[in-house]
Amino acid sequence: MSNNIQDKVVVITGASSGLGEATARHLASLGAKVVLAARRADRLGQIVAEIQAQGGQAIYQQVDVTDLAQMQALVAAAIQTFGRIDVLVNNAGLMSIAPMAALKVDEWDRMIDINVKGVLYGIAAALPEFQKQNSGHFINIASVAGIKVFSPGGTVYSGTKFAVRAISEGLRHEVGANIRTTTIEPGAVDSELKLGSSHEASANAVKDFYKIAIPASAVARAIAYAIEQPAEVDINEIVLRPTAQEF
Ligand code: NDP
DSSP states (O other), rough: OSSSSSTTTTESTTTSHHHHHHHHHHHHHHHEEEEEEEOOHHHHHHHHHHHTTTTEEEEEEEEOOTTHHHHEEEEEEEEHSSSOOEEEEOOOOOOOOOOOOOOOOHHHHHHIIIIIIIIHHHHHHHHHHHHTOOOEEEEEEEEEEGSSOTTTTOHHHHHHHHHHHHHHHHHHHHHHTTTTEEEHHHHHHOOSSGGOOOOOHHHHHHHHHHGOOOOOOHHHHHHHHHHHHTOOOOOOOEOOHHHHHHH
């Protein structure tokens, strides 16, 4: 097998479920060396064991993306085990839907910490290595809610995803000579994300909206497409949604 994914070292945050898990499994099946990160170490251990049982190369690290030191330790672990880091998939995220007037300030904080600061800490951890190597690839997971405001209810979530797109584009512009930056903007994808809302009416509306969700493997294939391009080709944005999705 020869592709532009084989032997690349790919670090994936939020790899204990949903898009991150599907991406880790798919890239490992294509020959990547994958480093799975999230807080639930038991889940990561199980997924890594399954990848290894199928002949894939994988390790995991328990990481909270809201902690810069832990993100730096994650990148260091990838380099220690596999010798380098080729791709960082900033995927960990939280979607807590509620009307602004419900004042779920704790959830606003958590979404900003995970969805925005988590991505920034990933950039801070990997960028020095990418610059040293003169190569590297950031893949940041935004959302269609980062293109259109998902209101009512998703206003703060949309704010975080608009921020991910802005940061990705600015990063590409600033460091793009040798370093690739891809933003993925999915619509409704089946995962645990839909369970992140404590506001009951909003949670029910989300559940209803997600009836048309597509499998996480669709996003994994989009990520593989961005990685497998030749080094001089930078796929900057991919928007994908269920065919049946209006928003
Ligand atoms: P899941 O809830 O299934 O996965 C979220 C992942 O993020 C989990 O692995 C979780 O692991 C991890 N995570 C959450 N908080 C932290 C943290 N503080 N530190 C480390 N890891 C954390 O949802 P998805 O797979 O759907 O979400 C992945 C990304 O895709 C998110 O950024 C989401 O916004 C985005 N997205 C999803 C869409 C969808 O419809 N599903 C649509 C558009 C974008 P753990 O709890 O073990 O830490």
